[in-house]
Amino acid sequence: MKEPGRYLVTAALPYANGPLHIGHIAGAYLPADIYVRYLRLKGRDVAFICGSDEHGVPITLRARKEGISPQKIVDKYHAINKKGFEDLGIEFDIYHRTSAPLHHKTASDFFRKLYEDGEFIEKEEEQFFDEQENQFLADRYIVGTCPSCGYDQAYGDQCEQCGTSLSPKELINPVSALSGNKPQLRKTKHWYLPLDRYQEEWLEEWIDSHQNDWKANVYGQCKSWLNQKLHPRAVTRDLEWGVPVPVEDTDSKVLYVWFDAPIGYISATRAWAEEKGKDWEKYWKDEDTSMIHFIGKDNIVFHCLIFPSMLKAHGEYILPDNVPANEFLNLEGDKLSTSRNWAVWVNEFVEQFPDKIDVLRYTLAANFPEQKDNDFTWKDFQNRNNNELVAVMGNFINRALVLTKKYFNRQVPEVKELTDYDRVTLERARAIKNDLEDRIEHYKFREAVKIAMDMGRLGNKYLADTEPWSLYEKDPGRVATVLNLSLQLAASISIVIEPFLPFTAEKLRKFLNISKLDWGLAGQSNILEAGHEVNKPQHLFQKVEDQVVEQQVEKLQEARRKKEQQERGVEPAKENISFDDFTRLDIRVGEILEAEKVPKTRKLMKLKVDTGLDTRTVVAGIAEQFSPEEVRGRQVSIAVNLDPRRIKGIESQGMILMAEDAEGRLTFLSPGTKTQRGAVVK
Numbered sequence: 001m002k003e004p005g006r007y008l009v010t011a012a013l014p015y016a017n018g019p020l021h022i023g024h025i026a027g028a029y030l031p032a033d034i035y036v037r038y039l040r041l042k043g044r045d046v047a048f049i050c051g052s053d054e055h056g057v058p059i060t061l062r063a064r065k066e067g068i069s070p071q072k073i074v075d076k077y078h079a080i081n082k083k084g085f086e087d088l089g090i091e092f093d094i095y096h097r098t099s100a101p102l103h104h105k106t107a108s109d110f111f112r113k114l115y116e117d118g119e120f121i122e123k124e125e126e127q128f129f130d131e132q133e134n135q136f137l138a139d140r141y142i143v144g145t146c147p148s149c150g151y152d153q154a155y156g157d158q159c160e161q162c163g164t165s166l167s168p169k170e171l172i173n174p175v176s177a178l179s180g181n182k183p184q185l186r187k188t189k190h191w192y193l194p195l196d197r198y199q200e201e202w203l204e205e206w207i208d209s210h211q212n213d214w215k216a217n218v219y220g221q222c223k224s225w226l227n228q229k230l231h232p233r234a235v236t237r238d239l240e241w242g243v244p245v246p247v248e249d250t251d252s253k254v255l256y257v258w259f260d261a262p263i264g265y266i267s268a269t270r271a272w273a274e275e276k277g278k279d280w281e282k283y284w285k286d287e288d289t290s291m292i293h294f295i296g297k298d299n300i301v302f303h304c305l306i307f308p309s310m311l312k313a314h315g316e317y318i319l320p321d322n323v324p325a326n327e328f329l330n331l332e333g334d335k336l337s338t339s340r341n342w343a344v345w346v347n348e349f350v351e352q353f354p355d356k357i358d359v360l361r362y363t364l365a366a367n368f369p370e371q372k373d374n375d376f377t378w379k380d381f382q383n384r385n386n387n388e389l390v391a392v393m394g395n396f397i398n399r400a401l402v403l404t405k406k407y408f409n410r411q412v413p414e415v416k417e418l419t420d421y422d423r424v425t426l427e428r429a430r431a432i433k434n435d436l437e438d439r440i441e442h443y444k445f446r447e448a449v450k451i452a453m454d455m456g457r458l459g460n461k462y463l464a465d466t467e468p469w470s471l472y473e474k475d476p477g478r479v480a481t482v483l484n485l486s487l488q489l490a491a492s493i494s495i496v497i498e499p500f501l502p503f504t505a506e507k508l509r510k511f512l513n514i515s516k517l518d519w520g521l522a523g524q525s526n527i528l529e530a531g532h533e534v535n536k537p538q539h540l541f542q543k544v545e546d547q548v549v550e551q552q553v554e555k556l557q558e559a560r561r562k563k564e565q566q567e568r569g570v571e572p573a574k575e576n577i578s579f580d581d582f583t584r585l586d587i588r589v590g591e592i593l594e595a596e597k598v599p600k601t602r603k604l605m606k607l608k609v610d611t612g613l614d615t616r617t618v619v620a621g622i623a624e625q626f627s628p629e630e631v632r633g634r635q636v637s638i639a640v641n642l643d644p645r646r647i648k649g650i651e652s653q654g655m656i657l658m659a660e661d662a663e664g665r666l667t668f669l670s671p672g673t674k675t676q677r678g679a680v681v682k
């Protein structure tokens with residue numbers, strides 16, 4: 001296979017409407033980063049492109065829910081997610097945004113070219129409209145029952161239960177997601193991409209040509225779409241938030257988010273090229289470029305059928321060589337879900353385990369859902385760390401460095417004479433490097449990470465078999481050879497793990513006192529010269545204790561419980577306090593003697609309360625629900641040892657305890673039968 005002149009590698013643009021979890025990372029970003037790091041080690045010309053998708057209905061819905069502008073939402077999550085990627089060592093050449101002016105211009109120009117070339121079908125037809133909100137109901141603005149599976153919360157563009165792609169009119173009993181009202185039909189004009197025509201002209205043939213080099217799950221999904229026959233697809237929407245439609249008199253129409261988002265790869269490349277003084281067009285228009293899209297399986301149709309159709313219709317662009325989409329990652333046997341809060345969040349992981357980023361990368365890579373859905377468990381995270389990274393790779397590196405320090409004063413000893421076993425070991429190291437290349441070039445990262453680990457296994461076994469620690473007295477020459485080869489293997493490890501464990505690779509390079517090495521050196525026997533000084537031995541990895549695993553699983557379940565309670569309208573539990581803390585509260589039964597509303601306030605009532613200890617003034621926020629007549633003479637629970645507070649100029653000397661339900665309704669906590677004033681509540 002001829003090597004391309006350059007690579008353009010894209011990773012799906014995440015929606016800037018929420019934080020990232022490990023499912024996103026395992027789906028697209030980590031595989032892409034592994035691939036790109038490998039290409040860079042090989043010295044290939046590569047542009048690694050990503051950014052925030054800042055348009056689309058999920059963002060405006062979220063903004064509405066939080067009561068802030070869409071721009072505030074995307075600014076917040078763009079920053080969080082950009083940092084999340086950096087913390088995980090996912091090294092894009094650029095992390096751009098689709099709200100950037102350069103993107104708006106690129107997407108507008110793209111649309112205008114297709115419009116002027118007469119590529120679109122123009123159609124005026126009736127669409128759902130919410131009269132109360134005065135708005136057309138595109139995509140997620142409308143919900144109803146899925147015609148395929150009967151799920152009653154399917155969106156106007158997709159059913160999240162069964163994955164079927166929908167149009168609003170296919171929904172059974174559609175209602176507006178904004179008002180909950182039954183929508184009306186209203187006429188509106190939109191532009192459609194004639195996918196049916198492309199299917200006949202070239203698209204199906206092009207997909208067929210990739211039967212053997214694309215992953216079976218990707219090719220299979222494309223074929224299933226094609227077998228159902230493609231239809232013209234609208235690329236505009238009646239919405240306010242997005243890239244405005246740049247032609248005719250089109251007030252409140254924007255480009256469909258799935259039209260503008262993939263163009264985001266182009267604008268990001270332009271922004272990057274401008275900054276680096278490169279020619280962006282080479283990466284998008286030269287046949288000698290290999291374009292690879294890394295995505296999750298929910299994006300297959302857009303990257304394999306729709307975006308290529310757009311590129312081809314435009315006429316100046318190349319098409320992707322491969323779209324190695326992953327299936328979904330599960331967590332502890334259950335579907336990862338943002339809405340159910342069943343997830344390991346990137347920002348939380350980074351905060352809790354700043355020194356375990358590579359362990360996460362390693363565990364995720366070993367469990368990539370490449371052919372089918374797969375599972376991440378904390379137990380597996382622990383096992384892979386303790387049994388593989390610590391016990392095998394870490395152990396080998398540590399032993400090699402400790403023995404070099406002990407026998408050769410931290411200097412790489414000279415090879416005396418190679419035995420057959422040494423030669424077999426070196427041969428095996430070269431074979432590992434070749435196998436690894438083959439798997440990475442074919443996007444088989446699960447196998448690849450296992451093979452990279454084999455370099456550590458090889459070193460560990462080599463030291464265990466040769467036992468240099470028992471040889472030094474009788475045969476120091478043999479020990480020199482063994483440690484030389486061991487250190488060469490350690491240097492090879494620093495190369496082959498770089499795509500998977502970049503932070504560890506860097507640490508190892510520091511131990512070995514070397515800079516980053518070319519891929520071609522992996523498996524060689526002369527990477528380190530005799531006499532080269534290595535650094536003091538340290539541990540590469542630390543053990544993960546059982547307790548950590550238990551805490552994380554408990555934390556997940558706790559988060560889910562909280563979410564469920566919230567949905568039932570129950571406030572989440574507070575943190576535990578000690579019994580002593582509780583007994584420091586002094587709560588008594590008091591009787592309200594007098595009550596009057598505090599003037600010029602809605603909620604406040606001034607009470608005179610007999611606490612059994614004294615008579616005192618208390619200001620309580622109960623006036624909206626109770627009249628002074630209702631509360632006079634009532635026995636209540638009152639906290640009496642709080643510091644006094646001034647409220648509206650009145651000194652309040654205690655707090656009346658109330659129960660408050662989800663709607664904010666208040667109830668007094670009164671004794672069931674009348675009791676002594678000053679009785680202690682405990």
Ligand SMILES: [Zn+2]
Pocket residue numbers: 146147148149150151154159160161162163164
């Ligand atoms: Zn469905």
